[in-house]
Amino acid sequence: MDWGEWKQWTTARIGLGRSGVAVPTKSVLQFRLDHAKARDAVWAEADFNLLFDFLEGMGFSFVEIKSKASSREEYLVRPDLGKKVSTQGYQSLEKSRDSFSKAPEDFDLSLVISDGLSASAIRDSLIPFLECLIPYLQKLKIKISPIVIVKNGRVAIGDEIGAFWKSKVVIVLIGERPGLSTENSLGFYLTYNPIGGLTDEKRNCISNIRPGGMTYEDASRKALYLLTLSLEKKLSGVLLKDEETPSLSENRKIE
Template identity: 45%
Template sequence: MTTEKQLVQTDIWDFLQSYTSARIARGRAGHSLPTKELLQFQADHAQARDAVYSSLDIQNIQDRILHETVVLQSKANTRAQYLQRPDWGRQLSEPSKQILKDIIDTPQDIAIVVADGLSANAVNTHAIPVVNGLLNVLIQHHWRIAPIALVEQGRVAVADEIASAFKAEIVLILIGERPGLSSPDSMGAYLTYQPSVGITDERRNCVSNIRPEGLNYPAAIEKILYLLTEMKTQQISGVNLKDEMQGKLLY
């Protein structure tokens, strides 16, 4: 009897696994994957699905972020609504709108938003060191910083409404990205100059794949600070703002 071990064929490209965690060159057993690789695929798929349904650890983030926070909710009350109605994830609930009206009425340089997005696990893991690293620099340079907004069931555009309420010149949202089979905990950062409700994505700049296995914390903080500085100096963002960070000194 022929065993699977005898059927397994190694892939000539398996050396590429030394350079990437992407699912590449996993071998074959007949017309299928080897059992080990098939089981790993199923496990990674389950982990990605779990990330989509994970919840924001509000208390831990509040306890560890070095700035005042405010907890908000999008118009989507449940995860099912969030997934089925993307437009509701871009809007604040009425109680959250009222909370913002009661907080602050003076212009701010920046509003920082932390939202669960499609992977709260990513935000729970990575947002705290990134936010605190940014705060350390921004406070030193006298940026006026609105309370950090923690948003449940939020999508990127919800940050525009929050920034408008805070009268913030720039908004930064840290959000869980769509989970991949090799990256269920990837966090993204979106930055916008002069945000307002209804703007489109060409007005935003994105820093993606923030996690130790991707863009590590120091590199992500440096990139975000560069973009914030350029936005404040040039008064533009999105497709109009070219990334010429290489060789420039930050702060």
């Protein structure tokens, strides 16, 4: 198999060719373009307006808050601040709880959405993934708390939010750290019994949800499998074993 055949299976920089002792100009320019896209994904302010319209159209209650990172610069140099809800954020959550049209109840799931390290993931990958995932959640009658949208958030901020709503499980959808060919990758993180201070071994992750990566449909099937398994076994992270084989996962249909 030559490089051309290999390249159909990956966006990695393989088979670039050469021009004398250097790579061709086309490859150099593509590298610079992808590097610029990755930098823009990290530094850009995420636009959540389309998400607001989508959630309103689906009939979901939601609230927008900020982490303790007051700016994009602070968010990047102080990862710890992105893991904590700001004082104003807690006030917004409390107002949302007070105005929630339904009586407080034991929620199965809190859904948290954050820009993370990629505004491009919010722009390109978030809504198409939600369009696949949400109908499955509704069909199974998963009780979802008001959705929380976090500016300058890290994955761990979902633990505080899930604990606030007293949800059994929290799912965080977040822009992933961009690569040089994957600036719009969305990450999925699931944690059972969320509470502040948990570490990453308590979470299950689905990565690389994007055009050209894990498809929205496949990611939705895997997400629903992990969620139902977590609720059944009351576990997540390294203790929750993904027992689906690749062949089963690819062919599994949700009725």
